[in-house]
Amino acid sequence: MLFLGTALGLVIVIAMTFVVLLDDDENSSGSTSSSASADASASPSATPGDSASASPTPSPTRTPSATSTATSTASGRPTGTASPSGGFQDSPVLAAAQARGHLVVGTKGDAPGLSFKDPATGEYTGFEIDLVEEVASNLGFDPDATEYRDIGSAEREAALTRGDIDLYIGTYSITALRKQTVGFAGPYYTAGLTTLVRDGEATIQGLDNTLDGRTVCTVTGSTPFQVLQSNHPQAQTTGRPSYAQCVDDLQASRVDAVVTDDAILRGYAAQRPSELKVVGNPVGVEKYGIGLDHDDAALRAAVNDALEEAVQDGSWSSAYSKNLDPTRITVPAPPPVERY
Secondary structure: OHHHHHHHHHHHHHHHHHHHHHHHHHHHHHHHHHHHHHHHHHOOOOOHHHOOOOOOOOOOOOOOOOOOOOEEOOOOOEEOOOEOOOEOOOOHHHHHHHHHOOOEEEEOOEEOOOEEEOOOOOOEEOHHHHHHHHHHHHOOOOHHHOEEEEOOHHHHHHHHHHOOOOEEOOOOEOOOOHHHOOEEEEEEEEEEEEEEEEOOOOOOOOOOHHHOOOEEEEEOOOHHHHHHHHHOOOOEEEEEOOHHHHHHHHHOOOOOEEEEEHHHHHHHHHHOOOOEEEEEEEEEEEEEEEEEOOOOHHHHHHHHHHHHHHHHOOHHHHHHHHHOHHHOOOOOOOOOOOOO
16 A cells, blocks of 8 residues: 555656656747747848848939039139040030140231241240130140141131131131121120321321321221221221231331231330331220130130130239230220120
8 A cells, every 4th residue: 555655656746747848848949939030030031231121222323414514613614524634525626626636726926915926936926825825724735735827817717617727816806797607705805996107107196087098008808907998988998918018018108007906006016116106096996806616605615714714813914914014005904705
């Protein structure tokens, strides 16, 4: 009896131990499942970057539009399309100049102090030469590489229209008639018409009726030529290819006077002060511009920007002081650029 009681107690203890062990296994299994589930939710079966809400999609590369290709300098002058390194997609003339590596500029070469070609060296000097080289530099070209070509007044429009030159600078007055054929940047200078005579001349007083019956020389196709024919029909107007030829004829007494812009004539008078003199006050307003292709609006805008830059950075004043101060011309501040 005692044996049976002891055996029964042992069976009960074993049974209870088995139940406890079974319960522990179930709890352990549940904990493992929960832990695995938690790990699965925390563990990246997908990286955070794959989720649109977890990570922003990289922005696409922005392509500059046609209107945003130009940047600006501190002074506000657009660059980029006005720089060989940026390309000249919008300007056929500048694109050709970029491919060539330099600008081709037409000029007169016979206006001391403005645009003058030394017959001995072939070097061009003057206010307009310095200014157009500043324009070249501001456009991104090497100013020292600028190629100059002598173009007479009567050939300017044709040279620009044919594309023989990229720009023209040389006392080129902006007029409504010319703007029908060519484009203009500027003005960069304002002048007036006046008269050059021999030092001993006592009758001719300027651009007035004292020219009646006298032989007056100017350049064929120029604004002064048109003014003389229209406003002074009693004067005997004769044309020459250049002002230098008119001045030579004046000194040789083949003509009595030379009429053109005061800036040009004062330059000649300063060269020969004992032989020539300027008489009369300047008449009218002549706005000098840089001639260019009629339809190349991008070129016109770029050159206007470059002219404004030359004024803002002091280059205009330096060029004026260097070349025109010796002739003692009184000139106001640079005229504002007139965009169209």
